[in-house]
Amino acid sequence: MRKVAVLVVAGNRVCNRIELSPARGVGGSDQLTAAYEKMLAKAWRLKEQGLSAAIYTQITDVETECNGLLTYDRQVIKPDVRRVNAVNTGHIDKIAE
Secondary structure (H helix, E strand, O other): OOOOOEOOOOOOOOHHHOOOOOOOEOOOHHHHHHHHHHHHHHHHHHHOOOOOOOOOOOOEOEOOEOOOOEOOOOOOEOOOHHHHHHHHOOOOOOOOO
16 A cells, blocks of 8 residues: 555645544645655656656545645645655755655
């Protein structure tokens, strides 16, 4: 089973009604961003071994899941956009394995 980083944003009308396991939640935007960076850095490193594509499917929170990069109503961007852009474009030299 894959490990999922979950960040519930205060006031989010969908996610605030869902009970989450504390082990799945992250403490804030910085931790969510770090988890995303680590995942994408791993994908970039796998490219050297022949990986041809990686897809991140959870762009927004949905009815019963709060692991999106944006809230369900798309009003809040949860991770640090600059850091996400950097790792999305392959700048992984400062990200630990």
